[in-house]
Every structure is written in C-alpha cells, then in structure tokens.
Amino acid sequence: MNTQRIGAIFEKDFKDFMKNMMLLTMPVIPIILAIIYSRLGDGEELPIPMLYLIVGVTFSSVTASSMMTMMAEENEKKTLRGLMLSPASFMDIIIGKSLVVGLMTLISLIISLALVGIEPFLNVQAIIGLLLLFLFFLFLGIGIGLFTNSIAATSAYLMPVMFLFGFTPMIDFLGLGEDSLAITIANYFPIMQLIEMHDTNSWLPIGIVAIWTLAAAIFTYICFKKEKTDD
Amino acid sequence: MTSYKLNYETVKSNILPPISLHLHDSHTTAIYSDTDMQAELIDTILRNGDITIFDRKDGLYERLSVGDNVTFYHKWFGCTIPLPEILVMFELQTCTKKPLRKCTHFELARVYYARYFMTNTYPKVFQEPIQGVDIKTINIFLNMLQKLTENKTPTLILVSNMEHALLLSDVAYRLQDKGLLKIEVDAEVMEKDTDEEPAPALSTAKLFKVPAKIEDKVILFDPTEIDYIESQDGKAMIVVNHESFSLDSTLTEIEKTLEVYGFYRCHRSYIVNLQKVREIITWSKNTYSLRIDNQAKSTIPLARTKIQGIQDMFNLK
CATH class of the missing domain: 3.40.50.300 (P-loop containing nucleotide triphosphate hydrolases)
Structure with a gap:
C-alpha cells in the first residue's frame, strides 16, 4: 500500500466525480427523497423503517452505484492498463476510490438524515450498524465493478442490488402474508435486521449484518481472483 | 555502456x-x-x-x-x-x-x-x-x-x-x-563516385524514361513523375504517391542517370526529385527531413552530410 498513490487516485477521482453528471446526480436522490418524506410526515417523526429506507437508498444509489460506475468506466476506457504495475497498485486504486465514495456517501447521508430526523442514529450501536451496512454495499459495488466492462451494464446490475438490499423495507407494501416465505427471508436482510435492532436493542442483528458484510467481502475477493486469472 | x-x-x-x-x-x-x-x-x-x-x-x-x-x-x-x-x-x-x-x-x-x-x-x-x-x-x-x-x-x-x-x-x-x-545509416560510408566523368548518355536525355517492372509488365516513368526513389534490400524502388515500383538497377546506377533531371542523393538509401521538395524540415537534434509535395505528403530523411549539397543547390545560406 502506498499512501502517495492512494492520494493521487483520491484527488483524481474526486475531481472526476465533480465533473461527471451521472455520478453527481446520485447523491442528490436520497436528499430529494428525504425532503419528500419529511413533507409527508406533517412535522411528525418518521417511523424507523422509513428512515432505513432512506439509508438503503443512499447506500445503494450512492455507495454501490458510484463505485460500480467508476470502476466500469475505467474498464471500458482501458484507463487502468498503463497504471497497473503490480497487484499492490490495484489495492491503492480501490482504496482511493472507496475514500471518494465514502466521502460522498457521508455527505449525502448526513444531509438526508438531518432533513428527516437524525436522532435515532446517534448511538454507538446504530453507527456500527450503518458502518457495516456501508461496507456491505461498498464490497458489492467493488465486486460488480470488477467484472463489468461498460457503464451501460452497471445499471442492469444495480437494479437487483437496489431492490433487494436498498428497498427491503418496501416489501411490506407488496401485500404478502405476514408469515409468507418471502417475508421470512427478507427479515434476515441487512436493513431489516437493523430495523429490528432498534426495536429490540440486542446485538444479534449487528452480528447478522456483519455476516452479510463478510459474505460481500468474500464475493469481492472471488471477483478479484477471477479477474486476475482472466488477464 | x-x-x-x-x-x-x-x-x-x-x-x-x-x-x-x-x-x-x-x-x-x-x-x-x-x-x-x-x-x-x-x-x-x-x-x-x-x-x-x-x-x-x-x-x-x-x-x-x-x-x-x-x-x-x-x-x-x-x-x-x-x-x-x-x-x-x-x-x-x-x-x-x-x-x-x-x-x-x-x-x-x-x-x-x-x-x-x-x-x-x-x-x-x-x-x-x-x-x-x-x-x-x-x-x-x-x-x-x-x-x-x-x-x-x-x-x-x-x-x-x-x-x-x-x-x-x-x-x-x-x-x-x-x-x-x-x-546502414551512416552517410559517410557512401561510395565516393562524384569524381567520375559525367555519363555520356546526355545526348539522349530528352528521350529518357525510367523503366520499372510490375509483375510481368514494364512501366516507363517520366522522371518528373517520380517523387523519390528508395532502396529496399539493395533494390531501388520508385515511389509515386502511395505506390512503389521496383527497378532493376541499384540506387547508385540510377543516381547517375537521373542527376541531370534534378534528382539528388539525399541519403544513403534515398534519391529525391528536387522539383518535388516542398519543405526542408530541421529537427531538434540536428537531423533533417525533406517533405515531398505529393498526396501522401511523405517525408524522407536527409543525411547530415547531404544538407550542404541541398543548400548549395537552392542557393540557400
């Protein structure tokens, strides 16, 4: 790992992010959503599942999507070819990009949560939960970004990530029975677990989310290995 | 080293x-x-x-x-x-x-x-x-x-x-x-043949054409058509725009006959038609090229030792 290179990538990608309209509109989505929801609530505090819906949208549309898009663009335009001198430099690239994405996510999340009420998140347990959730989406983004070769393809991969993991609280609106299989499975999804954590205050949901994050990390690692052997 | x-x-x-x-x-x-x-x-x-x-x-x-x-x-x-x-x-x-x-x-x-x-x-x-x-x-x-x-x-x-x-x-x-x-690029090693007598073929110069072979045909080129002649594997090749045609003679032989038509041996492996030179390009590291006024805008090398000759010919300095 080389901090100078990470700094170089961070600076380059930050400037690029600011000039890329496609990426720049992403952090605005959760903020707009938050404004709409805060109007709907008539000044009352929004229920926890609604807050987590905004969190889910932020992480899927900002974290996972920008990571995917940034990596897919590098793949598509072959800009990394001249830069990859050793496998170590690849880590520098990913870390540098993750920092940019992390910063953007943080800004977007804080603004949108401030609009709907940030109080429920101001405790250690919730922050750890959010951090794990961020890593989970980041790993998904990196993994998918590794094998997509065009920006157009990322939107296809983004959809399942968004609907499965970002919009999980919406499953209640599908009108499925309370004990149907889909609901039971969905209840183990990371965001549902974090909502449950707010109800029960137990640390078990954090453990389950950690397992999800670990699984995403393994997924990224497999994608990485596969990419290496393909070259 | x-x-x-x-x-x-x-x-x-x-x-x-x-x-x-x-x-x-x-x-x-x-x-x-x-x-x-x-x-x-x-x-x-x-x-x-x-x-x-x-x-x-x-x-x-x-x-x-x-x-x-x-x-x-x-x-x-x-x-x-x-x-x-x-x-x-x-x-x-x-x-x-x-x-x-x-x-x-x-x-x-x-x-x-x-x-x-x-x-x-x-x-x-x-x-x-x-x-x-x-x-x-x-x-x-x-x-x-x-x-x-x-x-x-x-x-x-x-x-x-x-x-x-x-x-x-x-x-x-x-x-x-x-x-x-x-x-070979050193122009210094070039054969010295300048002190030879001028070719006696001068009298028939008006009829002179350069024969080149393409497959089994023989094409006769007017010297004024030719952009330049380059040597490839010891064989002379006439270049006219994008096309090249091989000659039977070597560069040194053809050089003598073409001299009177304003051709100049500007490099060990090039003879240029001076009428067609548009530009003399001076590169930074004291090297030179000639730009030919043809469709392809070809540039051909000009040997360091040959620059003087060109300058004399065009009364430059």
Missing part, C-alpha cells in the same frame, strides 16, 4: 523469426517491419517480460483537464522530475486548463508521451509513436528520446515506416522472415 537484451530465439511462432537484440542505453534502436510482423513482435514482448509498450490505445481521463491528468500520473508514478518541468518539456503548459475531450489530436499525443515518459518501465518500447502527428509534436518526441538516452534508458521504437525508423533512431533494423537486418 550497458544494454538490455531482448532474446526471443526460442519463441515458437509462425510469423516471427528467432530474434535476439541488444538495446544499448546510449542510443535509440528502431525496428522497421510490416504491421503483421510488428503485432507478432509486440505480442512476444508482452508475453516474455514485464514491459509496458507505448501504443496510445489505452485511455486517458477525458473529463479532466490536461493539467489534472498529468498531475495524477506524475503523482501515481512518483516521478522525480518537477511537474512544471514535465509540462514544459511536452509543451503542455499552454493548455493545462483544457479538458482532454476538447484537446487536439497532437496535444493528446503529447499527454500520452508525458505519461509514458513518467512510468518506470525499463526498457521503453514505443509502437508507432509519431504516426499522424504534426512537426512540433515530432520535435517534442525527439527531445524526449534524447532525454531518455541521457537518463540511460534503453529505448526501442517499432514502426512500419522506414522514414520514421531513420528519423527517430540511431540504429535501425529491418525485421523480415529471415530475421533482423541492420539498415
């Missing part, structure tokens, strides 16, 4: 002959071949070592400005030469603020040069570096080659154009089925 050895003698390939070549760090080497052979050679180089080849095929960051791109590569490769010096060296200082997608083709080529210059690949290998760029950019490229030589970096240039090979390199090779063949 150290050198880097490229050894592909054991490589099995249908196209590529076994090659072994020493790249000296005190001069630039060029290999001239057709594009198929070149592709095969590049493939072999890439498969047999950690060499990155300059080919302008990979992307740059189009949304970012020239300055941002160069700054990024400068930091990424940990280049020790100060950034402003790099920008000046590649004459990019005037367009640092310009986004790459608005840059001209030539400016982009210079950004590519700058990036490759800053990488720490050893040795440096260029594929067709000056194809389709303007004179200013070629000059910048020549300066960069000089810098590489000063830094003791062995440099190899792969081109499919003999003129480029002679212009860019100190030692040029031709790559063929038989193997690598050195192209």
Whole structure:
C-alpha cells in the first residue's frame, strides 16, 4: 500500500466525480427523497423503517452505484492498463476510490438524515450498524465493478442490488402474508435486521449484518481472483 | 555502456523469426517491419517480460483537464522530475486548463508521451509513436528520446515506416522472415563516385524514361513523375504517391542517370526529385527531413552530410 498513490487516485477521482453528471446526480436522490418524506410526515417523526429506507437508498444509489460506475468506466476506457504495475497498485486504486465514495456517501447521508430526523442514529450501536451496512454495499459495488466492462451494464446490475438490499423495507407494501416465505427471508436482510435492532436493542442483528458484510467481502475477493486469472 | 537484451530465439511462432537484440542505453534502436510482423513482435514482448509498450490505445481521463491528468500520473508514478518541468518539456503548459475531450489530436499525443515518459518501465518500447502527428509534436518526441538516452534508458521504437525508423533512431533494423537486418545509416560510408566523368548518355536525355517492372509488365516513368526513389534490400524502388515500383538497377546506377533531371542523393538509401521538395524540415537534434509535395505528403530523411549539397543547390545560406 502506498499512501502517495492512494492520494493521487483520491484527488483524481474526486475531481472526476465533480465533473461527471451521472455520478453527481446520485447523491442528490436520497436528499430529494428525504425532503419528500419529511413533507409527508406533517412535522411528525418518521417511523424507523422509513428512515432505513432512506439509508438503503443512499447506500445503494450512492455507495454501490458510484463505485460500480467508476470502476466500469475505467474498464471500458482501458484507463487502468498503463497504471497497473503490480497487484499492490490495484489495492491503492480501490482504496482511493472507496475514500471518494465514502466521502460522498457521508455527505449525502448526513444531509438526508438531518432533513428527516437524525436522532435515532446517534448511538454507538446504530453507527456500527450503518458502518457495516456501508461496507456491505461498498464490497458489492467493488465486486460488480470488477467484472463489468461498460457503464451501460452497471445499471442492469444495480437494479437487483437496489431492490433487494436498498428497498427491503418496501416489501411490506407488496401485500404478502405476514408469515409468507418471502417475508421470512427478507427479515434476515441487512436493513431489516437493523430495523429490528432498534426495536429490540440486542446485538444479534449487528452480528447478522456483519455476516452479510463478510459474505460481500468474500464475493469481492472471488471477483478479484477471477479477474486476475482472466488477464 | 550497458544494454538490455531482448532474446526471443526460442519463441515458437509462425510469423516471427528467432530474434535476439541488444538495446544499448546510449542510443535509440528502431525496428522497421510490416504491421503483421510488428503485432507478432509486440505480442512476444508482452508475453516474455514485464514491459509496458507505448501504443496510445489505452485511455486517458477525458473529463479532466490536461493539467489534472498529468498531475495524477506524475503523482501515481512518483516521478522525480518537477511537474512544471514535465509540462514544459511536452509543451503542455499552454493548455493545462483544457479538458482532454476538447484537446487536439497532437496535444493528446503529447499527454500520452508525458505519461509514458513518467512510468518506470525499463526498457521503453514505443509502437508507432509519431504516426499522424504534426512537426512540433515530432520535435517534442525527439527531445524526449534524447532525454531518455541521457537518463540511460534503453529505448526501442517499432514502426512500419522506414522514414520514421531513420528519423527517430540511431540504429535501425529491418525485421523480415529471415530475421533482423541492420539498415546502414551512416552517410559517410557512401561510395565516393562524384569524381567520375559525367555519363555520356546526355545526348539522349530528352528521350529518357525510367523503366520499372510490375509483375510481368514494364512501366516507363517520366522522371518528373517520380517523387523519390528508395532502396529496399539493395533494390531501388520508385515511389509515386502511395505506390512503389521496383527497378532493376541499384540506387547508385540510377543516381547517375537521373542527376541531370534534378534528382539528388539525399541519403544513403534515398534519391529525391528536387522539383518535388516542398519543405526542408530541421529537427531538434540536428537531423533533417525533406517533405515531398505529393498526396501522401511523405517525408524522407536527409543525411547530415547531404544538407550542404541541398543548400548549395537552392542557393540557400
């Protein structure tokens, strides 16, 4: 790992992010959503599942999507070819990009949560939960970004990530029975677990989310290995 | 003087002959071949070592400005030469603020040069570096080659154009089925035949045509049609626009007969029709080229020892 290179990538990608309209509109989505929801609530505090819906949208549309898009663009335009001198430099690239994405996510999340009420998140347990959730989406983004070769393809991969993991609280609106299989499975999804954590205050949901994050990390690692052997 | 050895003698390939070549760090080497052979050679180089080849095929960051791109590569490769010096060296200082997608083709080529210059690949290998760029950019490229030589970096240039090979390199090779063949470039070793008597054929000069063979036909060329004549494998080839036709005689023989028509031996392997010369280009490292006024706008090398002759002929100075 080389901090100078990470700094170089961070600076380059930050400037690029600011000039890329496609990426720049992403952090605005959760903020707009938050404004709409805060109007709907008539000044009352929004229920926890609604807050987590905004969190889910932020992480899927900002974290996972920008990571995917940034990596897919590098793949598509072959800009990394001249830069990859050793496998170590690849880590520098990913870390540098993750920092940019992390910063953007943080800004977007804080603004949108401030609009709907940030109080429920101001405790250690919730922050750890959010951090794990961020890593989970980041790993998904990196993994998918590794094998997509065009920006157009990322939107296809983004959809399942968004609907499965970002919009999980919406499953209640599908009108499925309370004990149907889909609901039971969905209840183990990371965001549902974090909502449950707010109800029960137990640390078990954090453990389950950690397992999800670990699984995403393994997924990224497999994608990485596969990419290496393909070259 | 150290050198880097490229050894592909054991490589099995249908196209590529076994090659072994020493790249000296005190001069630039060029290999001239057709594009198929070149592709095969590049493939072999890439498969047999950690060499990155300059080919302008990979992307740059189009949304970012020239300055941002160069700054990024400068930091990424940990280049020790100060950034402003790099920008000046590649004459990019005037367009640092310009986004790459608005840059001209030539400016982009210079950004590519700058990036490759800053990488720490050893040795440096260029594929067709000056194809389709303007004179200013070629000059910048020549300066960069000089810098590489000063830094003791062995440099190899792969081109499919003999003129480029002679212009860019100190030692040029031709790559063929038989193997690598050195192209003689020292004009000093040229046979001295100036003190011979003028050819007695002057009286029939009005009827003179240059016969060239194409398949089983013989085509007669008017000397004024010819752009220039180059030597390939010891055989003279007439070049008219994009086409070339082989002659039966050698360059030295044809030189004598064509002298009266205003042809001039400007290089060991070139005779030029002076009527068709549009421009004498002076490159930075004291090398020269002649630009021909034909559709292809060909440039042919002018040997250092031959510049005086040209200047006398055109009453320059």
